[in-house]
Amino acid sequence: MSAHAPSRHDLLTIGQLADRSGLAASALRYYEKLGLIHATRTTGNQRRYTRGTLRRIAFVRAAQRVGLSLDEARTALDRLPEHRAPSGAEWDGVAQSWQSRIDEQIVELERLKAKLTGCIGCGCLSLTRCGLYNAADRAGAAGPGARYLLTRDPATGPEPAGGDFTE
Amino acid sequence: MSAHAPSRHDLLTIGQLADRSGLAASALRYYEKLGLIHATRTTGNQRRYTRGTLRRIAFVRAAQRVGLSLDEARTALDRLPEHRAPSGAEWDGVAQSWQSRIDEQIVELERLKAKLTGCIGCGCLSLTRCGLYNAADRAGAAGPGARYLLTRDPATGPEPAGGDFTE
């Protein structure tokens, strides 16, 4: 309680935070607008960040990595208390939802990889017979507009078995 | 050589192709504009697709899954011959570059997952000491503007060890 109020030296300017986080200053202002991070202001209206902000940013970047939008990241961040360390339960909830997301992504990639390996291994060279052709897609890291590949329609009748990526 | 020229029944309208591929017709027109797929035209100027187009689309969607942009997908597609099955070597090149991309992505996710698990397992709840804080980022599936997380600056001097995702 007594030891340290954020003594001036603990505060980072936006430029310093940018350097340390690897994000551009403009991105940090953008993050602030979205409510992902917060800053105090100097009398001259310049932003000053506590070092803890680096952690919030790390959290956000990690969230992006597991496929969350910034808005979702903010929601996740909001589940954690702002002014004290998260409790085990609190952290658990967040971490576990990430785990499953990560697992899903890994599974999907493994599946795609297996199909691809099969393609080479079997030497078929024909996506008609090859798993890749029917590989499940659904969502994934692809970004907005992720829709499904040829999942629901395994062959639509026997393909003429002629082409291979060519017409 | 003789058996079948694309007899009228092998040709799909854009609507049919949309249904089967799961993409919107507008997306297919867009893909065509990018040179990812091609269509012949009826006398009335409507598009007609061969069934092989489904395979090209599958290829493109898979390419997106491994993190390629549509433009990169087109490049990859161009490495494969358009009017015959790809040779082993041709297919191999494409497939292998995908493999490594997939592997990289998996490794990254595994790493992130491990950090996260560690966080829970060790109960530290502090990203200061926790690996997540310093998790490598670099590129990845995050999309345009992917930059690096707190990689190059492991701690920037010993953190006051006070905050945990909070201010």
Add this chain to the structure above:
DNA sequence: GTGCAACCTGAAGTCGACTTCAGGTCAAGC
């Protein structure tokens, strides 16, 4: 006390991957 890099703001621009719109044409079943 002054010079200049670093900072401020709001508005607009960018990029990838599409979708939507407006206004018009085609195809095929009755």
Add this chain to the structure above:
DNA sequence: GCTTGACCTGAAGTCGACTTCAGGTTGCAC
């Protein structure tokens, strides 16, 4: 032969995540 749903085009809009710009202010080293 007519109706109606599917299709056509080019231009513009959308969404997320930022960046760039223009024009003005601050802070700190000398």
